[in-house]
């Protein structure tokens with residue numbers, strides 16, 4: 356049965372990590388996988404999460420199964436964080452929520468729900484989008500089209516081109532949008548542009564699906580949720596996949612959630628039970644540990660305040676590195692070519708480099724990032740910024 360299945364090529368980004376590890380150059384820099392790193396290159400357990408861990412160890416008392424809907428209180432706590440108290444209350448039973456194994460699990464479950472409800476659905480994705488979006492929707496049996504998004508020349512979103520290409524979408528199509536900290540470009544829509552996009556979706560009967568993996572990394576928890584709050588207020592139907600991997604530092608615990616707003620007054624039960632069934636068929640119930648930690652943090656005012664401070668300091672560090680790198684590019688004679696790096700948000704920036712230039716930088720300078728030019732800004736340090744800027748300027 357399996358003899359025709361050959362070895363697959365390494366995942367382009369995960370494969371880079373292995374190459375980085377094997378590299379003996381003491382100046383090597385890893386700007387590949389999108390995880391937060393301290394100045395010492397560590398991805399630590401956040402203090403608030405560590406404290407929640409202590410409490411959980413003392414109190415958990417059982418490892419019996421949790422429900423397919425997740426750890427008690429988790430989706431409620433995340434819903435308040437992302438929608439805010441008022442909108443959460445207004446959505447009432449028009450909102451269904453389920454805990455998922457990470458943001459990826461939320462994406463997959465959402466695509467399966469869409470495929471189950473309407474198998475012929477087309478999902479529109481940004482050009483470019485995160486490398487895992489299209490494989491995940493395709494694995495659920497959906498097809499996709501691309502809408503214009505990033506303008507390399509201005510290193511920002513080309514809103515006119517985006518609206519024009521979404522003009523070709525048909526009623527009932529789903530539009531996948533990055534709620535903040537667009538991966539891979541780092542370029543987000545301004546608040547006013549979210550309103551224009553939302554108006555077009557309403558006018559054409561398109562269904563927004565927001566993917567949020569970096570709440571708190573752009574400008575702050577509430578600012579970053581403006582997109583979600585506007586869309587979920589204005590649209591009759593909407594989806595949100597949510598990841599706690601980055602903002603709680605819970606990567607390996609696979610902690611995420613999926614929320615779906617529906618038109619029916621009993622959406623919470625109607626879609627909630629459908630989501631639970633899909634979860635049951637896939638993995639039965641989600642892992643408990645990460646959701647228990649996030650819930651403990653969000654439900655305790657002291658832990659929550661301390662987590663918000665840690666999140667702010669992660670955000671400030673990445674934004675400081677962005678400014679440092681943009682300045683270093685100017686010092687290396689690149690002019691304004693990379694000035695967008697300082698304006699962009701989140702972990703990533705897409706540098707305007709060819710795959711050949713990226714390969715030369717990797718081979719000659721041991722700086723590792725994917726061939727599309729996406730760098731994980733959090734992998735920089737004040738010390739390695741001059742080296743990285745010089746290496747990149749050197750291949751232009």
Ligand SMILES: Cc1ncc(COP(=O)(O)O)c(C=O)c1O
Pocket residue numbers: 389456457458459460485533538566567568598599600606609610611
């Ligand atoms: C845009 C986007 N969506 C979803 C995810 C999924 O995150 P998780 O690790 O929680 O599955 C990521 C993670 O990198 C991401 O960048």
